[in-house]
Ligand SMILES: Nc1ncnc2c1ncn2[C@@H]1O[C@H](COP(=O)(O)OP(=O)(O)OP(=O)(O)O)[C@@H](O)[C@H]1O
């Protein structure tokens with residue numbers, strides 16, 4: 298019995314020693330919705346880069362999607378070797394481990410990132426068997442969050458265990474949606490999930506807002522109809538900034554660069570700069 302107890306204490310002391318506390322207190326923001334392809338990754342990458350560039354903040358971008366699109370989107374700025382562990386290893390580890398073991402420094406100033414982890418798909422199922430399965434990511438950020446000003450979590454397009462972990466590790470959630478009815482329905486579903494998480498798991502993730510993405514200025518009549526309905530339903534939750542369709546954003550992703558480096562003067566860059574500023578204002 299005594300052995301068991303001292304083992305527990307040893308584990309605790311060792312973890313405190315391994316991860317010294319930094320002097321920052323990150324705001325953790327999930328970028329999430331149920332619908333795929335609406336611009337979650339584009340928003341995560343360019344918001345993270347915008348915060349690092351314009352706010353001079355120390356930022357960590359966490360890729361929670363096994364597709365690894367954050368790494369693809371920034372591959373021009375990533376080192377070829379990864380961190381000491383993968384994100385799925387940290388989440389599934391029996392010993393408490395920190396995301397600091399996963400992070401790599403990117404070529405974008407002040408931005409760190411968790412590299413592509415194809416095992417996250419399998420981890421999604423295995424997380425169900427863990428005790429405290431919703432809190433694995435929150436626990437793995439305990440020390441990590443003291444080393445950053447912002448941590449951006451790019452979620453997969455579903456309400457699975459990884460998204461739940463993201464919500465429970467977050468202070469706020471930003472929900473991107475385009476103006477198609479299915480995407481709007483997906484955003485509404487995610488809003489419902491956030492409310493359930495807050496009520497049932499005694500958490501308090503703030504809804505930072507809904508950001509309209511891929512807005513096509515040529516469909517102004519159709520857009521206005523959807524926009525009126527959306528504003529009616531979500532009111533102040535809808536951000537003022539809209540991200541228009543801009544091919545430079547897709548091209549920047551193909552080139553593996555943030556939009557601010559790829560096409561600094563493009564509409565895409567202007568819109569993501571405006572989004573960065575509005576997010577900071579709303580958080581304050
Ligand atoms: N504002 C935009 N203008 C033009 N193309 C865009 C815009 N936003 C995103 N795209 C393109 O749309 C596609 C989907 O975007 P993205 O990968 O960001 O979506 P996602 O929600 O993360 O998708 P998934 O659900 O698969 O993770 C990408 O090819 C991206 O380059």
Ligand SMILES: [Mg+2]
Nearest residue numbers: 337338362366
């Ligand atoms: Mg994505």
